[in-house]
Each structure stands twice: as structure tokens, then as C-alpha cells.
Amino acid sequence: MGSNTGFLLTAAKQAEQLRKNGNNYFKKDRFGAAIDAYTEAITLCPDVPVYWTNRALCHRKRDDWTRVEEDCRKAIQLDNNSVKAHYMLGLVLMQKKEFAKGVNELEKALDLGTGANPKGYMDEEIWQELAKAKYLEWEHASTKKSWELQNLKEACETALLQKHFLDISDMEGFVDESNNSQFRQLEAVGRVFNKAAEDDIPTEVPDYLCCKITLDIFRDPVITPSGLTYERAVILDHLQKVGKFDPVTRELLYPSQLVPNLAIKEAVLAFLNKHGWAYKTD
Structure with a gap:
């Protein structure tokens, strides 16, 4: 039993050294050598999820999405809380145009x-990719909806024209009245379908849903004692680098005084759910 434990400890130590070697190769853009090192680490200790996600990252650099998916799914089997595994699997699914699964x-x-880790370096990167994914999901659904609405509109207009011709044949002496009625009906159809398409037409995000510093739509809004709302990361950066004061009111302000603005956050989510175009980040 003791010798077996010793063997496992030695294998784990060797695998960890191989991981470090792989990391060094990765930093030098030697992705093939990094893959080999991580593969050896996996052979020694196949139950360590970080070896699989590290190798997946190398495959991502090579645009080998099939292998990225394989390694990420294995890592998730080992650790369902692996941020990197879920993140890269999301990217894979977006590549495959499986938008709903990718967003998930x-x-x-x-x-x-x-x-x-609320201030983790990957947090902003994941959010940017999620925003892109949400926009692509909206764009795909919007295109489909637009096509369906156009077809339905044309079918309604054709049906009205056919009805108009039948009415004319039955209404001698009332042609003008029939024409006016048809015109009003076609106008009404146009208004109905324009209204149906309104949510998919990009406009401007309301000011109250945007940060006063960045002018971008809120993601994680916090409110100050003076009642002003800012994007959390932006106001924290201001307090750290510029000074402990509110950038608008100039009142003394400390990070501990910031409170999540749940009402604005809910309003932002409701707006984004209705207007997917607002996810566009560039």
C-alpha cells in the first residue's frame, strides 16, 4: 500500500511539472509542444481537470474546435464548476451555430x-463573448422572424387583393368605395406588421439604463449614497486610481458604500430580452 501511494505521489509530481512545462511552451506560442506536455500530464493523472482545460486552450489557439469540445466536456465531467471549460465549450457551440446552448x-x-472571483481577469472576457453570443442569437432569431413576417404580410396582401377583385365583380357602381376600403385595409395590415417588427429595429438605449461614465448599457449597476448609479467595475476603478469621491457630485465615497441597484439591473435584463440588438458591443 505504501509503495502504491508513493507511486501516485511521484506521478502527481511529474504531472504537475509537465503542466508547468506546458505553460511555458504556451507562453512562447509553442502550442504543439504544450499539447504534448499536457497530454503526458493527463496520461499520468487523468482526473485533474486543469490539464484538460489547458490542452483545450492550446487546441483553441489552433482553431481545432472538435478537440476543444472533447477536452472541455471531459473537464466538466471531472469538475462541473470549471469556469474555463464552460467558457470554451460555449465558444465551441457558438462556432457550431448552436446559439442557445452556447449562450447557456x-x-x-x-x-x-x-x-x-468578482475581479477575475476572465470576467470581462467572458462577458464580451457572452454579449457577442447574445447578439448573434438575436440576429439569427430576428432574421428568421423578419422572413416569416414578410411572408405573412405578402399572404395577407394577396388575400386582400383577391377579395377586392371579387368585391368589384359584385359591386357595380361602387368601385370607388371598394378601392377606398381596400386601401384602408392594406394600410392597416402595414401598420400591424410594422408594429410587430418594432422590437427588432435598433434605436438608442434609454439613458437611465446606461452608466454615466462609460455611456454603455449597465451590466452590474451599483448605487451610491447620493442616489447616482454607476457600473461597478468602472466606479471601483475610479475610486482606486482617481480618488475616494463620487465623480459627479464630488462627495466622499468608499467602495463599502456601493450597493447593487437591483431595480436597474432587472430593467436592463428586461430591455435586453426584448431588444437583443442592444447586446452589440462595437
Whole structure:
């Protein structure tokens, strides 16, 4: 039993050294050598999820999405809380145009990452990819909806024209009245379908849903004692680098005084759910 434990400890130590070697190769853009090192580490200790996610990252650099998916799914089997595994699997699914599943994985990654480390370096990267994914999901659905509405509109207009011709044949002496009625009906159809398409037409995000510093739509809004709302990361950066004061009111302000603005956060989510175009980040 003792010799077996010693063997396992030695294997774990060797695997960890191989991981470090792989990391060094990765930093030098030697992705093939990094993959070999991580593969050896996996052979020695196949139950360590970080070896699988590290190798997946190398495959991602090579645009080998099939292998990225394989390694990420294995890592998730080993650790369902792996931020990197859910994140990269989300990217894979977006590549495959499986938008709903991709968004789901990216949302999992963001929730897990924010919960583990609210100021983690990956947090902003995941959010940017999630915003892109949400926009693509909206664009795909919007295109489909637009096509369906156009077809339905044309069918309604054709049906009205056919009805008009039948009415004319039955209404001698009332042609003008029939024409006016048809015109009003076609106008009404146009208004109905324009209204149906309104949510998919990009406009401007309301000011109250945007940060006063960045002018971007809120993601994690916090409110100050003076009643002003800012994006959390932005106001924290201001307090750290510029000074402990509110950038608008100039009143003394400390990070501990910031409170999540749940009402604005809910309003932002409701707006984004209705207007997916607002996810566009560039």
C-alpha cells in the first residue's frame, strides 16, 4: 500500500511539472509542444481537470474546435464548476451555430467566474463573448422572424387583393368605395406588421439604463449614497486610481458604500430580452 501511494505521489509530481512545462511552451506560442506536455500530464493523472482545460486552450489557439469540445466536456465531467471549460465549450457551440446552448454555457461560465472571483481577469472576457453570443442569437432569431413576417404580410396582401377583385365583380357602381376600403385595409395590415417588427429595429438605449461614465448599457449597476448609479467595475476603478469621491457630485465615497441597484439591473435584463440588438458591443 505504501509503495502504491508513493507511486501516485511521484506521478502527481511529474504531472504537475509537465503542466508547468506546458505553460511555458504556451507562453512562447509553442502550442504543439504544450499539447504534448499536457497530454503526458493527463496520461499520468487523468482526473485533474486543469490539464484538460489547458490542452483545450492550446487546441483553441489552433482553431481545432472538435478537440476543444472533447477536452472541455471531459473537464466538466471531472469538475462541473470549471469556469474555463464552460467558457470554451460555449465558444465551441457558438462556432457550431448552436446559439442557445452556447449562450447557456457562457452564462454558466460568467456566473461561476463572478462567484469565485468578482475581479477575475476572465470576467470581462467572458462577458464580451457572452454579449457577442447574445447578439448573434438575436440576429439569427430576428432574421428568421423578419422572413416569416414578410411572408405573412405578402399572404395577407394577396388575400386582400383577391377579395377586392371579387368585391368589384359584385359591386357595380361602387368601385370607388371598394378601392377606398381596400386601401384602408392594406394600410392597416402595414401598420400591424410594422408594429410587430418594432422590437427588432435598433434605436438608442434609454439613458437611465446606461452608466454615466462609460455611456454603455449597465451590466452590474451599483448605487451610491447620493442616489447616482454607476457600473461597478468602472466606479471601483475610479475610486482606486482617481480618488475616494463620487465623480459627479464630488462627495466622499468608499467602495463599502456601493450597493447593487437591483431595480436597474432587472430593467436592463428586461430591455435586453426584448431588444437583443442592444447586446452589440462595437
